[in-house]
Amino acid sequence: MLVAIGADHAGFALKQHILKVLTEAGHEYHDFGTYDDQSVDYPDYGRAVARAVASGQFDRGIAICSTGIGISIVCNKVRGIRAALCCNSFMARRTREHNDANVLCLGAGIVGPDLAADIVHTFLNTEFSGAERHRRRIDKIEGAF
Numbered sequence: 001m002l003v004a005i006g007a008d009h010a011g012f013a014l015k016q017h018i019l020k021v022l023t024e025a026g027h028e029y030h031d032f033g034t035y036d037d038q039s040v041d042y043p044d045y046g047r048a049v050a051r052a053v054a055s056g057q058f059d060r061g062i063a064i065c066s067t068g069i070g071i072s073i074v075c076n077k078v079r080g081i082r083a084a085l086c087c088n089s090f091m092a093r094r095t096r097e098h099n100d101a102n103v104l105c106l107g108a109g110i111v112g113p114d115l116a117a118d119i120v121h122t123f124l125n126t127e128f129s130g131a132e133r134h135r136r137r138i139d140k141i142e143g144a145f
């Protein structure tokens with residue numbers, strides 16, 4: 001799986017941990033930054049990840065800020081993106097099965113490295129259920145705006 005990943009300064013350390021997790025799991029990725037913990041604006045990194053996924057160049061995305069809230073708002077502004085802020089593996093599984101989410105958002109101040117790794121594995125390894133009711137709801141989301 002080809003993953004686009006990005007984070008602001010608050011998510012930098014967690015992103016570095018997740019890069020190792022991705023490598024160990026055999027996933028390819030492109031790191032859209034930031035590349036250190038100096039203060040930056042999260043919209044720049046969320047937008048880069050979301051646009052990369054929406055373009056079809058990447059299978060999924062991971063975007064990280066301090067709470068995950070701001071970066072998830074940014075990602076969801078990009079047409080074709082269904083970004084989900086997940087704080088546990090149950091949420092990651094359900095958003096893939098039910099919403100066919102294509103960007104995972106994480107809050108570095110909310111989840112620790114071990115939990116984040118579990119959430120990432122779940123998100124990347126869970127398929128969309130394909131159930132008619134879920135397809136219908138996604139169609140409504142995509143067409144509503």
